[in-house]
Amino acid sequence: MSLDKPYTNIPGTTIFDADMARIGYHLNQFCMSLMKAENRERFKADERAYLNEWPMTEEQKLAVLDRDYNRMMDQGGNIYFLAKIFSSDGLSFQHAAATMTGMSQEEYAQMMLNGGRSPQGNRYLGEEKGK
Template identity: 70%
Template structure:
């Protein structure tokens, strides 16, 4: 058994680990995000998002996820949250607002949850714990 291919973390519910496989899958998505660090690229993206995205060899699914601002889908498609944060910053959103949108909570609900210690680990350690639900 090749331990490098063993991914026990795949059993963590609601969690996508940014590993080498995800990095390869999301390379161009993440490069697009990093391009948004330059003001001229942010302006071009905001002027015509689709045209700017079409300059990048991303998959259509990745482009659609960006256009929809579906950050959870972007992560599933190889996006790294620290790169994806550049999209939020381009839109004038805080990291906290972005994280809240990914949980289905309002910014205030998300902030309060985090202030009070985050989500309970009970029932959230392994997907097999969900079998009884």
Template identity: 70%
Template sequence: MPLDKPYAGIPGTTIFDADQSRKGYWLNQFCMSLMKAANRERFKKDERAYLDEWPMSEDQKLAVLARDLNRCIALGGNIYFLAKIGATDGKSFQQMAGSMTGMSEEAYRDMMVSGGRSAAWGRDTEENK
């Protein structure tokens, strides 16, 4: 019996709960493997071959190859694990977050320094249409 998820309707937000954890288990395990230098080198040498060693879904593998972090999150990825991909690519967390919002690193930084997005961002309400 699935649990009630009152948080499921938050626009633009994927909550990393038990269901997401189960869905993304192997994706997140792959990410954690990148903590070892030897695995990072193997991944950089042939990304597809390294991904194929993991029992991830094809959608998860394609999202990693495209560095589509929003898609990875939708497929069960946890941002703290996905950060290992960015680190492997030489990207800062700020650069990754900017890419996930469609903003440049500088625009993302400036937005966050200015207090972040409005609480109304992404909400599907009459006053925000």
């Protein structure tokens, strides 16, 4: 049975729902493995070899190697699991979020201090202005 997903037409938005959880299961399990210091060390020593131990798709592995968090989310990654990767790299959540928006960390921080991104262009496709 197909569920109605009205949220699929919001530009630039990836919703982590049950379907995405199934797609990203192994990617997210890999991320959780990084909670253990010995796994972080193994990953840092040879990222490709460690990733190859997980039954992830090649696209998921390449997204991890490229540290492309938007692509990881498109491949079923949940941002709270992906945080284990950028934390392992010594990066803050703010830094990772900035890279996902194409901004510097300073630009991203200022945007958030100014109230966040504009809703203009970020509403449902076809949504009328002012509604």
